Structure formats: structure tokens, C-alpha cells
Amino acid sequence: MYSLLSTKHNCPSSCPMVSDPRSKADPPHRTSAFHHFHVPNLFMISTSFTLNVQVNTIRPTSTLQHTSSSMLPTETDILIIGSGNAGLCAAISAAQTIQQNQPKNSNSRVLLIDKCPNQWAGGNSYFTAGAFRTAHNGLSDLLPLVNNVDASTATKIDMPAYTDEAFMGDMQRVTGGRTDPVLSKTLVENSNETVKWLRSVGVRFQLSFNRQAYEVDGRVKFWGGLALKTEDGGKGLVSDLWDAARGLGIEVVFETAAKRLITDVETGIVKGVIVSHCDRNGDAGSSRRWEEREIRAGAVILAAGGFEANPRLRAQYLGPNWDMAFVRGTPYNTGECLEMALQDQQVSAQPQGNWSGCHCVAWDAHAAPDTGNREVSNEYTKSGYPLGIMVNRDGNRFIDEGSDMRNYTYAVVGRAILNQPGHVAFQIWDKRTSSWLREEEYRDEVVQRIEASSVEELAEECARGHGLGNPCRFIESVAEYNHSVSARQDDDRNNGTERKWDPSVKDGLSTQSTNSGLSISKSNWALPIDEPPFLAVKVSAGITFTFGGLSINPETAGVISTTGTEVPGLYCAGEMVGGLFYDNYPGGSGLTSGAVFGRRAGRAAAAGVVPYIGP
CATH class of the missing domain: 3.50.50.60 (FAD/NAD(P)-binding domain)
Structure with missing residues (x-):
């Protein structure tokens, strides 16, 4: 479990x-x-x-005494x-x-x-x-x-x-x-x-x-x-x-x-x-x-x-x-x-x-652009992309979402998003993977969740009110991804090398196989996006600090x-x-x-x- x-x-x-x-x-x-x-x-x-360390506990007071x-x-x-x-x-x-x-x-x-x-x-x-x-x-x-x-x-x-x-x-x-x-x-x-x-x-x-x-x-x-x-x-x-x-x-x-x-x-x-x-x-x-x-x-x-x-x-x-x-x-x-x-x-x-470098993450596209929110704070970060896929406004994938563990990639994914048309992207999951999203980042209070009972309806919703420019390509990208995931699973079964999906390690569940593959692979945690309901979230690039x-x-x-x-x-x-x-x-x-x-x-x-x- x-x-x-x-x-x-x-x-x-x-x-x-x-x-x-x-x-x-x-x-x-x-x-x-x-x-x-x-x-x-x-x-x-x-x-x-x-x-085993001495703790100097300073009792709180109502205000910091400042000059x-x-x-x-x-x-x-x-x-x-x-x-x-x-x-x-x-x-x-x-x-x-x-x-x-x-x-x-x-x-x-x-x-x-x-x-x-x-x-x-x-x-x-x-x-x-x-x-x-x-x-x-x-x-x-x-x-x-x-x-x-x-x-x-x-x-x-x-x-x-x-x-x-x-x-x-x-x-x-x-x-x-x-x-x-x-x-x-x-x-x-x-x-x-x-x-x-x-x-x-x-x-x-x-x-x-x-x-x-x-x-x-x-x-x-x-x-x-x-x-x-x-x-x-x-x-x-x-x-x-x-x-x-x-x-x-x-x-x-x-x-x-x-x-x-x-x-x-x-x-x-x-x-x-x-x-x-x-x-x-x-x-x-x-x-x-x-x-x-x-x-x-x-x-x-x-x-x-x-x-x-x-x-x-x-x-x-x-x-x-x-x-x-x-x-x-x-x-x-x-x-x-x-x-x-x-x-x-x-x-x-x-x-x-x-x-010319910086720390930049996937950030809620509906957040204020010029400043963080002191109440919501870090929760506008949207770091669940390794569990699903991301497409740009034209419906195309543009990054290997599973290239490494999240805390080694989240600081660069924002740069990839910023380079996309309109500087936005859509993160996509199905029921199976969306259940793993961290509540503090993806609950209704801090994100606009786009939900649908089919991939086609999800694409329509993203286009209707959220700026997706090519819903047909969105649907094709999900289908191509699913096909490649299934082909890799078939390869592993035929070779006796079936892998277990495990988000705590780089599990090797990839989109690349003997007879199929994507131009931009997903290297780990690749599961088909085929179990309704489906979820998408619109993200942009949030800069944290400069290097x-x-x-x-x-x-x-x-x-x-x-x-x-x-x-x-x-x-x-x-x-x-x-x-x-x-x-x-x-x-x-x-x-x-x-x-x-x-x-x-x-x-x-x-x-x-x-x-x-x-x-």
C-alpha cells in the first residue's frame, strides 16, 4: 500500500x-x-x-522590542x-x-x-x-x-x-x-x-x-x-x-x-x-x-x-x-x-x-504577479508535475516531468514554463495520480481546479476559460503519452522486468520502449492518464531567488x-x-x-x- x-x-x-x-x-x-x-x-x-543540544527557549512576548x-x-x-x-x-x-x-x-x-x-x-x-x-x-x-x-x-x-x-x-x-x-x-x-x-x-x-x-x-x-x-x-x-x-x-x-x-x-x-x-x-x-x-x-x-x-x-x-x-x-x-x-x-x-540563473518554480497562474501572499505563502507552488504531465498553451509537452526527484527539478521547471507561449502551462492528472497531490498546494482554497469526466471535456474546459489555445493537440498529447506508457509496460511484461510504481524512488517507469517512445520522454513515474475524473491546473513561472x-x-x-x-x-x-x-x-x-x-x-x-x- x-x-x-x-x-x-x-x-x-x-x-x-x-x-x-x-x-x-x-x-x-x-x-x-x-x-x-x-x-x-x-x-x-x-x-x-x-x-543532545542545549536549547535556549525564549518565551514569546507580544511584540519585538525594536528601535x-x-x-x-x-x-x-x-x-x-x-x-x-x-x-x-x-x-x-x-x-x-x-x-x-x-x-x-x-x-x-x-x-x-x-x-x-x-x-x-x-x-x-x-x-x-x-x-x-x-x-x-x-x-x-x-x-x-x-x-x-x-x-x-x-x-x-x-x-x-x-x-x-x-x-x-x-x-x-x-x-x-x-x-x-x-x-x-x-x-x-x-x-x-x-x-x-x-x-x-x-x-x-x-x-x-x-x-x-x-x-x-x-x-x-x-x-x-x-x-x-x-x-x-x-x-x-x-x-x-x-x-x-x-x-x-x-x-x-x-x-x-x-x-x-x-x-x-x-x-x-x-x-x-x-x-x-x-x-x-x-x-x-x-x-x-x-x-x-x-x-x-x-x-x-x-x-x-x-x-x-x-x-x-x-x-x-x-x-x-x-x-x-x-x-x-x-x-x-x-x-x-x-x-x-x-x-x-x-x-x-x-x-x-x-x-543569468535563478530558482524558479511552477506557480499558480492566478496568483498576484508582483509579490507573494503572506497568508498563502509557499502554497501557490505547484510541484505535483512528476505525478502527471505538463502541456503548454498549444497542447504540447515540453519537459521530462520525471527526470529526477521533485526536489532536484522544481527549481528549474519554472524556467521551462516561462519559455512557453504565454508563459503558462497546464498540469494534468487522472484520479489515480491526483490522489497523491499535496493538499496544501492543490486544495480548492489555493488553486483553480479544472475537472472533467473525460480528457476531451478537460481540454474543452481548459480552452473555455483558461487560455488553452489548441484543445485538439492537448487530447493528442495525452493519447500519445498513454500509448507510449502502455508500450513500455508491454515491453517490461514480455521481458519479465515489470516495474512497480513507487514515488519514493526513481522507479524507471518510462515512456520509452523498443517500438515506441516520445520525442520528450518521461523517465520515471509514467502511468497512463486514463482513469476519470481528470484534473488540470494552470501554472506560470514563479521566481524565488537569483543565483x-x-x-x-x-x-x-x-x-x-x-x-x-x-x-x-x-x-x-x-x-x-x-x-x-x-x-x-x-x-x-x-x-x-x-x-x-x-x-x-x-x-x-x-x-x-x-x-x-x-x-
């Missing part, structure tokens, strides 16, 4: 954050009409598992730009390091700024599923970190070790060997320790049953090298990191955009940032008055994201049509901090990485200049780091990268800082 595993959670009605990202409950989850499989209950971790807009500090020890996962990890790490190195210094200051208003706190991290890819030694290595597994459930889980070598192999494979070897080695070898550090500061982790496991013959099988997520996804991750920041006394100011770096002309040391600051005189309802201010700092950490929300830069660097991509996350990641570091004549940061960034020293996360030397006093983490990902990335490695290099940036910046005493 197979079953699609899922868990449900309720977000609290209020969140201990200045941005209050969970102020509205997630939309209710509703069981899919096609879901016929038993979903096991998952419980809190049993006391039989011993937590008033009219009281923007003019000096600080460490200045972090960006309020997402990387920026928060950098701030927490810096504050911890200062406390450890200068325990008697009660006047140290760590300041985090972001150009967004406080209700948009969390950057792109807020919009993620909270997945963290980490090397591990198997289930026993991760159980102490998670809160959703009891002893009975643990005995039913199959989770092979995901070694450093396997993680590095995935980095090399999906990037075509282009990933920077030293940078990726640092990411991989520090992934496990960093996740445990996150747990120690209060981040709540869970095993990702609903995204990364299937129940096969009574066993819960994890696949794709990715097992961990944060409770409540990106919303929970950001909330937990804010709790940790609050407990460490980190100051936060929003509506404060970095404009220019302040650099010592003689030494080249970065000494702070000129910002554009919105002064409301402490009243959120007052008129907005933007003023240039100067913040002097012992060190500056850039963690302000890529340029994914900037149509001009997308078209400039990613190429034609990219100004038409939907934005999955925050509308405030527009690339100014990248340009600031690259164009500053004193700093002259070295660009690195895949500037081009700055060159850094992997040890310190210090920014490297075009001279090949480290810029003193300037550090970088998160999406702004270039050189890790090319064309594609292994799912969950983005948040891990932000945490690994954010932590390193904070630690290195704080270790080298003399308490600020003025210009």
Missing part, C-alpha cells in the same frame, strides 16, 4: 514579532476529493529520545542589512560572539535594518516551506532535533544517511559541476552543525513527512536527501529567529534602505552605511518623510537578498521574458545592495556566480574585492552570495546556505570588532 503523508498545523492568532507575520491564521486545510489514502497521526517526540523609527541609531558595533534567515542568523551569531568575547561589555550594539515596513519582516525566508538540507547519519541523528515523531512512528521510518559526499555529489550534479568547490564544501561540511545551532537558539524543527516522504508497504520512506523543515514553514522559522534576536537584545529598524557604504579612504575599511530612513515620528499613521542618515559601524553584513523582485534587473541579467515572471516572495528584494557593493569604487566587490552574487571568503563570509583581497569590515550572506548555485540547486540548500554563512559572517564580524567609539 502507498500513502501520501501529510501533517496539519494551526498557526497562532498572534505572533511575537514586530512584523506579526502570523497575525492571520493559515487558510483551513480541506481533504482533497481524490485523496483515498490513510494518513497516519504524528505526535510529539517521545522522552525516550534525548536532546523607534525616529530614534535610528547613529552608531553600532555590528550593522546587518536584511531581516530574513541569513540576516537574522548573522545578527544572532554576532550578538552571541560579542557576549562570549566581551562578557563585561554591556554597551555592545547589534543593529539590523531593512527597507521594508515591519509587516513585511522576514524577507523571502518567510515565504518558504522552511526546508533545510543537511548532511546527517540517518534517523538517529535527526530525531533529537524534531518535535513531531514519537517512538512508535520512529520504528516505521526508513531514512538512509545523507553523507557529506552525497550532499556534495548533489551540489556538483545539479549545477553541472560549476558550483565553487570551496564554497560548497564549507556549506556541506557545516550543514549539520549549523542546523543543531539553530535548534539551540530555539528554531523548531520537524521531519518533513508531507513534502519528503511516502508510505510504501507500511514503511515511511524519505527520499531526495531532504528530511528537515521548520515548524510552520518559513513563518515559523522567522518567528523563532525573531524570538532569539529579542532575547539577545538585537535592535531592529524597518523602512531604512541602505544607499552607500562608508569607507575609510586611507585604510579601505568599511565603517558604516548611508541610509534612506522613513521618519514617522513614532506614529505608524503619520506622513512618511524619507531622510538620509548615517550609521557608523564596526562592521557591516549584507544579507538583503537578490534582485528577483526587480523586473529591470531580471530582464538585464536573466534575459528576455524574465520581467514577466511572477514573484513568489517579498517585493523588497530588488538588488540595490548588490549594486551598492559592486559599484562602490572603494569596495569594488567581485561579482561571482550564475548571474548571481558577491564573491566571499568561505571561512569568514568576508566580501572579496576585484583585487582578490578581502574587504575589511564588510561581510555577506544569503542570496547575495554568488558561486554556489548554477542553473539549479538541491532543494533546501538555500536556507541552509543562509544560516551557514550568516552565522559565519556574524561570528567573524563580531570577533574582529573593537567596540565603536566614534568616527
Whole structure:
């Protein structure tokens, strides 16, 4: 027996954050009409598992104590730009390091700024599923970190070790060997320790049953090298990191955009940032008055994201049509901090990485185009394509939907969709495969489901109100696919090599056979689409983050200049780091990268800082 595993959670009605990202409950989850499989209950971790990391649990309060807009500090020890996962990890790490190195210094200051208003706190991290890819030694290595597994459930889980070598192999494979070897080695070898550090500061982790496991013959099988997520996804991750920041006394100011770096002309040391600051005189309802201010700092950490929300830069660097991509996350990641570091004549940061590449997924075609939705968040992602097929507006298939496990392909499928006529596609399933779709992505509340009792009627419905231009070709594509699937099944039966459909592995069920095949094959999970009712969903391309960034020293996360030397006093983490990902990335490695290099940036910046005493 197979079953699609899922868990449900309720977000609290209020969140201990200045941005209050969970102020509205997630939309209710509703069981899919096609879901016929038993979903096991998952419980809190049993006391039989011993937590081997120290947890600093910071009790939530009603709001994050942050600096008033009219009281923007003019000096600080460490200045972090960006309020997402990387920026928060950098701030927490810096504050911890200062406390450890200068325990008697009660006047140290760590300041985090972001150009967004406080209700948009969390950057792109807020919009993620909270997945963290980490090397591990198997289930026993991760159980102490998670809160959703009891002893009975643990005995039913199959989770092979995901070694450093396997993680590095995935980095090399999906990037075509282009990933920077030293940078990726640092990411991989520090992934496990960093996740445990996150747990120690209060981040709540869970095993990702609903995204990364299937129940096969009574066993819960994890696949794709990715097992961990944060409770409540990106919303929970950001909330937990804010709790940790609050407990460490980190100051936060929003509506404060970095404009220019302040650099010592003689030494080249970065000494702070000129910002554009919105002064409301402490009243959120007052008129907005933007003023240039100067913040002097012992060190500056850039963690302000890529340029994914900037149509001009997308078209400039990613190429034609990219100004038409939907934005999955925050509308405030527009690339100014990248340009600031690259164009500053004193700093002259070295660009690195895949500037024409990005992470882009299949995204609901009816979502808002220019920004993510903070309530729906990641649920507009439509990642069920490996279970069926996709056709474009002309009715033609255009991609191998089963080339690899979903978390190795979902970041590139959006590019393929963007290149289709009208920048849209239709995902198609029958009753048998639609029952495996993840409820959080395909329930009625977050998608327009197109349903019919025959393929012909489905094509008509897609044409009638959803923009399908050639319903006849749509029908032909499904028929050709079904014929090729049947021919391959006949081959396997005749050869005594019948294969069992298994979504937890690459099962080899393909459309290619001795006497038949498609010009674009489906390499795995190919079942005929012939059992009514039939389902289609219209999708477009949703950009997550861009791959081009700055060159850094992997040890310190210090920014490297075009001279090949480290810029003193300037550090970088998160999406702004270039050189890790090319064309594609292994799912969950983005948040891990932000945490690994954010932590390193904070630690290195704080270790080298003399308490600020003025210009």
C-alpha cells in the first residue's frame, strides 16, 4: 500500500514579532476529493529520545522590542542589512560572539535594518516551506532535533544517511559541476552543525513527512536527501529567529534602505552605511518623510537578498521574458545592495556566480504577479508535475516531468514554463495520480481546479476559460503519452522486468520502449492518464531567488574585492552570495546556505570588532 503523508498545523492568532507575520491564521486545510489514502497521526517526540543540544527557549512576548523609527541609531558595533534567515542568523551569531568575547561589555550594539515596513519582516525566508538540507547519519541523528515523531512512528521510518559526499555529489550534479568547490564544501561540511545551532537558539524543527516522504508497504520512506523543515514553514522559522534576536537584545529598524557604504579612504575599511530612513515620528499613521542618515559601524553584513523582485534587473541579467515572471516572495528584494557593493569604487566587490540563473518554480497562474501572499505563502507552488504531465498553451509537452526527484527539478521547471507561449502551462492528472497531490498546494482554497469526466471535456474546459489555445493537440498529447506508457509496460511484461510504481524512488517507469517512445520522454513515474475524473491546473513561472552574487571568503563570509583581497569590515550572506548555485540547486540548500554563512559572517564580524567609539 502507498500513502501520501501529510501533517496539519494551526498557526497562532498572534505572533511575537514586530512584523506579526502570523497575525492571520493559515487558510483551513480541506481533504482533497481524490485523496483515498490513510494518513497516519504524528505526535510529539517521545522522552525516550534525548536532546543532545542545549536549547535556549525564549518565551514569546507580544511584540519585538525594536528601535523607534525616529530614534535610528547613529552608531553600532555590528550593522546587518536584511531581516530574513541569513540576516537574522548573522545578527544572532554576532550578538552571541560579542557576549562570549566581551562578557563585561554591556554597551555592545547589534543593529539590523531593512527597507521594508515591519509587516513585511522576514524577507523571502518567510515565504518558504522552511526546508533545510543537511548532511546527517540517518534517523538517529535527526530525531533529537524534531518535535513531531514519537517512538512508535520512529520504528516505521526508513531514512538512509545523507553523507557529506552525497550532499556534495548533489551540489556538483545539479549545477553541472560549476558550483565553487570551496564554497560548497564549507556549506556541506557545516550543514549539520549549523542546523543543531539553530535548534539551540530555539528554531523548531520537524521531519518533513508531507513534502519528503511516502508510505510504501507500511514503511515511511524519505527520499531526495531532504528530511528537515521548520515548524510552520518559513513563518515559523522567522518567528523563532525573531524570538532569539529579542532575547539577545538585537535592535531592529524597518523602512531604512541602505544607499552607500562608508569607507575609510586611507585604510579601505568599511565603517558604516548611508541610509534612506522613513521618519514617522513614532506614529505608524503619520506622513512618511524619507531622510538620509548615517550609521557608523564596526562592521557591516549584507544579507538583503537578490534582485528577483526587480523586473529591470531580471530582464538585464536573466534575459528576455524574465520581467514577466511572477514573484513568489517579498517585493523588497530588488538588488540595490548588490549594486551598492559592486559599484562602490572603494569596495569594488567581485561579482561571482550564475548571474543569468535563478530558482524558479511552477506557480499558480492566478496568483498576484508582483509579490507573494503572506497568508498563502509557499502554497501557490505547484510541484505535483512528476505525478502527471505538463502541456503548454498549444497542447504540447515540453519537459521530462520525471527526470529526477521533485526536489532536484522544481527549481528549474519554472524556467521551462516561462519559455512557453504565454508563459503558462497546464498540469494534468487522472484520479489515480491526483490522489497523491499535496493538499496544501492543490486544495480548492489555493488553486483553480479544472475537472472533467473525460480528457476531451478537460481540454474543452481548459480552452473555455483558461487560455488553452489548441484543445485538439492537448487530447493528442495525452493519447500519445498513454500509448507510449502502455508500450513500455508491454515491453517490461514480455521481458519479465515489470516495474512497480513507487514515488519514493526513481522507479524507471518510462515512456520509452523498443517500438515506441516520445520525442520528450518521461523517465520515471509514467502511468497512463486514463482513469476519470481528470484534473488540470494552470501554472506560470514563479521566481524565488537569483543565483548571481558577491564573491566571499568561505571561512569568514568576508566580501572579496576585484583585487582578490578581502574587504575589511564588510561581510555577506544569503542570496547575495554568488558561486554556489548554477542553473539549479538541491532543494533546501538555500536556507541552509543562509544560516551557514550568516552565522559565519556574524561570528567573524563580531570577533574582529573593537567596540565603536566614534568616527
